[in-house]
Amino acid sequence: MVNYIIRRIGYALILLVLVSFVSFAIIELPPGDYLTQKIEQLRARGDRSAEQQVERLRQRYGLDKPFLERYVNWAVNFLRGDFGESFEYERPVSEILGARLGYTVILAIATTVFTWALAIPLGVYSAVKQYSLGDQIISVISFIGLGMPGFLLALIVLYFAVILFNMEVVGLFSPEYERAPWSIGKVLDLLSHLWVPALISAITGIGGLVRIMRGNLLDTLGQPFVEAARARGLKNRTVIWKHAVRIAINPLITILGSDVFPSIVVGSSLVAIVLNLPTIGPVFVDSLRKLDMYLAGTCIVFLTFMLLVGNLVADLLLAWVDPRIRLE
């Protein structure tokens, strides 16, 4: 077991270095860099000293050095906890991401809890009461949710909220609480805004989960051990939740690992952009667009890191939940 974990971590580290290198190289691909865009901007504004200013910045960020040297510098500093400086914000990357990490985590947890708390009971219900009216309604809804792209749904929700109910659903706080210190009122205000992104993620995320839960439970319910449990005279409730669901839930644990962990870094960036949420996602997308490479690179490395950690955690959880699984 320990051996297995060590090997997985070693493999993950190699992959992480590779991914960080490739993402750095991809961001490097477009002709010019952040500063060439900046020069054009300054020139357009008629700034005469543009060249000198930019030259100074170029040296400060080390953009005059060759690609490999820059990568190695950044990577070494990364390990020391210095993620470089964002060109766009002219502040350290760690500061920018740190300020938004809290909300991102809150949002990720809220949406996950909401989605899963809905999806699992619905999936179980629709398997136990197969072909009932409830099952059919759930199936149709999950079918729609499965194909529904989150950012379009966010637009639709926004439309109805603004046009029909004249509500402000953008952002995570009302203007009066934006800069206020934490208080009960601010928490309540946060909750009153949080339901919109949570609902959107729930509708788009629930479809797949319900389908998988339903299919698996249907397979499990037909197996002899469920029959045996029934024959022993256990209550129907116990048979389903303690015997069948415990086995049928396995694939969902894998999804939990590969979905939820990365979403802590850039959970549904597109929805966040539409709803103007102060999470990491929008900053990340913007940094890719503006070739703000240290910021984008840091995000990608963390994202991959979360993905790998998530997969590992999922595998370990799986082995713990289902003793039949042996990790090699």
Next chain:
Amino acid sequence: MAVAAAPAVPAKRKELSQSYWSLVWYRFKKNKLGVFGGILLIVLYVSFALIPEFLAPYALENRSQFVEAPPTPIRFVDEQGRFQAPFVYGLERRVDMVKRLRTWVPDTDRKYPVRLFVQGDEYLLLGLIPMNIHLFGIDADPREARIFLLGADALGRDYLTRILYGGRLSLLIGLIGQFLTIVLGMTLGVISGYYGGPVDMFVQRFTEFLAAFPNIPLFMALSAAIPNYWSPIAVYFMLTIILAFLGWGGLARQVRGLVLSLREREYALAAKSFGASDRRIMFRHLLPGTTSHVIVIATLSIPGMILAETALSWLGLGLRPPLTSWGTLLQDAATIRAIRFTPWLLWVVPPILLTIFAYNMLGDGLRDAMDPYSGRG
């Protein structure tokens, strides 16, 4: 009697030897949702990709003074309550002093009848036939009055026209991209499954690497790398290639898995013992065995490609104006200001959703139908 019985025997024999595809078709026809999805897709592709010029009342870039005019309702009852042939009112500029907004209000003095097959802007139907007939329009000088069924955008262009034209790029990117994915994925999948060795090694590691990469960021990073001085058409094809390049891995893996089992089947061994070349075995005998799976996977992944284009263009990383696609139209529609003041720009969303659901329905129906020996239904 004997005459009637005679044809019955061959008919029965014919039924016994029904081909795989006729069984698939038979089963598919019974799936109402799947058939509906298929028909919907045909309608969508014909109207958005084939003949938008004819269906749209104006030309794509035809600007007018009617900046951000709201949708024009088609009326049957005039201001005196008399019922008459469909018509629209002219538009008059008003300034709303309370909201400090310039708006357009109907001018009940000017009435323009709505006609079918009117003459208007010239175009080439299917890129070949010069025409100037449009499905519908109004009898008026376009400088004086226009019909905007879905409103107008910030340059006074008819939004229905823009959605119709925009569908062409968005719908075709899914088809072209998926075609490239299939060619790449099937070829590499078959080779990797049949030969194993270095090709297999490459395909396996490459797809694992792509899977380790966060998906959307990779799209975005690569499309950000498209130089912005390229011509719009070059950008379009580059974007298609990027989408295909990132999509082939999964398909290759599935084909590889199928080929691994197919190559041990008797018919493959028979072909080999007859001295067929490797290439013939791979592409003549093994590849057809994977088609049904590939068709299903492809149908279900086209919506992902269309959405990727839409999302990327919306973010300003994909197609750019002057190219008009659903994604570039979303750029104008998806802002708080637009939702508040020009909500009709959101009309671009329904066709996108319709396309996605149509593909999902068709794909679902095909998946069930492709396995006709399963004995269900």
